[in-house]
Amino acid sequence: MSIRVLLVNSHGTDTTVGGAERHVGLLADGLAQRGFEVSALAAFPTVGEPVPGMRVLHDHDWRVSPRRRALNHLSDIAALRRRDLHAAISDARPDVVHTHNLPGITTAVWDVAAQRGAAVVHTIHDYYLLCPRVTLMRPDGSTCSPHPLLCGLRTRRLARWTDAVSVVVGVSQYVLDRHAQVFPRSRREVLRLATAERMGPLRPPSPRPRTLGYIGALEHTKGVSRLLEDAPALGAAGLRLRIAGDGRLRPDVEAGAARDDHVDYVGRVAGAEKARFFESCDIGLMPSAWAEPGGPNYAVLEWLEAGRPVLVAATGGLAEAVEHLPGCFALDPAPDGLARATAALTEPDAWADALSKVSATRLPSFADWLGAHERIYRSLAEEAR
Numbered sequence: 310m311s312i313r314v315l316l317v318n319s320h321g322t323d324t325t326v327g328g329a330e331r332h333v334g335l336l337a338d339g340l341a342q343r344g345f346e347v348s349a350l351a352a353f354p355t356v357g358e359p360v361p362g363m364r365v366l367h368d369h370d371w372r373v374s375p376r377r378r379a380l381n382h383l384s385d386i387a388a389l390r391r392r393d394l395h396a397a398i399s400d401a402r403p404d405v406v407h408t409h410n411l412p413g414i415t416t417a418v419w420d421v422a423a424q425r426g427a428a429v430v431h432t433i434h435d436y437y438l439l440c441p442r443v444t445l446m447r448p449d450g451s452t453c454s455p456h457p458l459l460c461g462l463r464t465r466r467l468a469r470w471t472d473a474v475s476v477v478v479g480v481s482q483y484v485l486d487r488h489a490q491v492f493p494r495s496r497r498e499v500l501r502l503a504t505a506e507r508m509g510p511l512r513p514p515s516p517r518p519r520t521l522g523y524i525g526a527l528e529h530t531k532g533v534s535r536l537l538e539d540a541p542a543l544g545a546a547g548l549r550l551r552i553a554g555d556g557r558l559r560p561d562v563e564a565g566a567a568r569d570d571h572v573d574y575v576g577r578v579a580g581a582e583k584a585r586f587f588e589s590c591d592i593g594l595m596p597s598a599w600a601e602p603g604g605p606n607y608a609v610l611e612w613l614e615a616g617r618p619v620l621v622a623a624t625g626g627l628a629e630a631v632e633h634l635p636g637c638f639a640l641d642p643a644p645d646g647l648a649r650a651t652a653a654l655t656e657p658d659a660w661a662d663a664l665s666k667v668s669a670t671r672l673p674s675f676a677d678w679l680g681a682h683e684r685i686y687r688s689l690a691e692e693a694r
Contacts, residue, residue, distance in 0.1 A: 312690050313346040315403035315427070317418055319410045321351030321359055327526070328502070328607050329410045329434040332480075334360075335505060336407075339679040345686070348401045352413025353377075364397050367413055381412045382441060388466050394421045403427045404693070405686045410434055412443075416467045423473035428689035431492075432478040432500075435602055438467050438491050444599050450529030452599075464491065471495065475692075476685055481604030481626030498685065501633075502603050503678035504610055508584040511615055514591040514664065518655045520549045522590030522617075524578070525608050527556030532596030532622060534558065535647065537565045537572075542648045544571030548655075553578045553586050587611065592654065593619035596640055596647060600625030605634060613637075613670050618663040620650050636667035 320326040322334035333349070337360045340347050349360035353370040371378040394414070398406065398421055406422035407430040408414075416438075419429050437443045439455050441463060447453045455461065468491045477495040479485025485497055521543065527533050533556075540550050551573045552562055566574040578586045587593075593612030595601075603609075604626030612619040613636045621627045623639035631637045640650050654663055 311344060311346055312405060312686055313348070313401070313403045314340060314686060315348050315350060315398065315401045315406045315422075316360065317350045317406060317408040317411070317414060319352040319412045319414060321349055321353075321355035321363055321365070323351075323353075323355040323357055325356050327434075328603065329432075331504075331607060332432070332434070332502065333409055334358075335675075336679070336682060339505070339675070340682070343679070343683060345683075348403070350397050350401070350414070350418075352411075364400070366393055366397070371413065377413075384415050385412070385441070386463055386466050388415045388417045388470065390417045390421050390424075391415075394418050395425075398422055398425050398427065404690050405430060407432070407682075407686075410443075411437060416470045419473040420470040426693070428686075428693060429474045430476045430478065430685060430689070431474050431495075432480065433484050433488055433602065434480060436484075436487070438488060439464055444530050446530055446599050448529070450534060450598055468492075475689055478685075480602050480606075481629050483600070483604060483626045483629060484602040487600075498681075500678060500681050501629075501673050502605060502607060502610065503673035503675045504607060504614075505675040508587065508611075508615060511584060511588045514617055517657075518591035518660055519547065520551060520590045521592050521594055521651065522551045522553070522586065522612075523594045523596075524553040524583075524586060524611070525595075527552075527554050527558040527562055529558065530597065530599040531556075532598045533562065535596050535598065536594065537561060538644075539647045540565060540569050540572050542645070543651065544569060546648065546652060548651060549573065551575065551586070551590055553583075584615075587615035587617065590617060592651070593617045594640075594647075595619055595621040595627065597622045597624065597627060601627045603627070604629030605637070606630075609634070609637060610672060613667060613672060616664075616667055618654065618667050620647070620654065634670050634672075636663070636670040638663065 318333045323330045349363040351365050369377045406427045422429050435443045436445045474495045477492040553575045555577045562574050566572045620640045623631050631639050
């Protein structure tokens with residue numbers, strides 16, 4: 310039985326935005342190969358190759374339009390069953406609507422989908438339902454707890470359509486548990502990230518590790534400020550730090566690379582250039598300051614796929630990555646934690662043990678990940694018959 314699936318995500322499959330977009334792109338391609346009829350709905354214009362027939366609700370991206378950013382926040386609070394949502398779902402005629410990040414769309418899409426007779430699945434990628442900034446952090450990188458009145462009111466408005474959600478999926482048990490009260494009646498499942506992308510054979514790490522690497526968004530949430538603060542101590546220990554990516558902290562990273570001979574900034578990398586970046590490093594770093602939702606996230610999977618041990622801040626979903634993936638090693642959040650963890654890992658016996666653990670790490674199966682989504686969709690379609 311062919312099943313029509315509508316994938317809903319604010320930025321569609323625009324991988325310049327973040328991991329949820331990569332997630333949606335992989336899911337769309339995989340489902341199409343398995344015979345599903347896949348369509349997509351995005352809030353904002355998508356950079357790169359969109360899902361065929363993707364419908365876009367707004368002409369301007371909130372990142373370049375202050376007006377659109379303000380309207381996003383207002384529409385979150387209102388969470389109205391807008392006419393454009395009705396039209397998009399009516400045109401797609403889905404059996405299942407699978408939603409992801411929802412700024413610019415809002416949770417009203419859940420109720421609209423249910424009214425049209427579609428089953429609803431929602432995957433939690435961040436803290437949008439709890440926090441207007443989606444990170445539970447302030448702009449300066451400090452931790453922020455949801456305000457019981459202001460943030461609480463917004464969450465209650467967004468959550469009033471959750472009865473329409475049949476299945477809620479978390480990319481870690483942690484992020485699913487954080488949202489337990491938002492989805493009191495939905496079936497809950499953990500589907501950890503997996504990727505079908507392979508870099509091919511790479512040069513193994515050096516016998517004596519000397520180069521640390523970070524790849525990802527250059528943001529406070531990702532712990533980039535901490536990397537720059539610790540760079541002098543790493544350099545004093547004879548270690549080189551290589552950084553790849555882009556984001557609001559790019560000027561700080563460029564300045565750090567200019568003043569410190571032990572820091573290299575290579576910009577955004579992709580394709581063969583990305584593979585060469587992994588090959589040039591011995592140890593991966595994921596020093597996230599926020600409670601990273603993914604357990605693991607895509608960057609961790611890439612370091613392990615490249616045969617490199619990865620030091621991670623064991624908070625949020627990343628604590629589960631340390632638990633489930635032997636090639637991940639916990640990073641102490643103390644100010645000198647990165648230097649101490651690196652020094653410990655680069656000891657000859659510890660390094661040999663780390664490499665053996667990376668070799669023994671069994672990465673999540675993409676086929677299993679895709680099959681789990683297929684199982685959910687088919688079970689919901691059967692229930693609707």
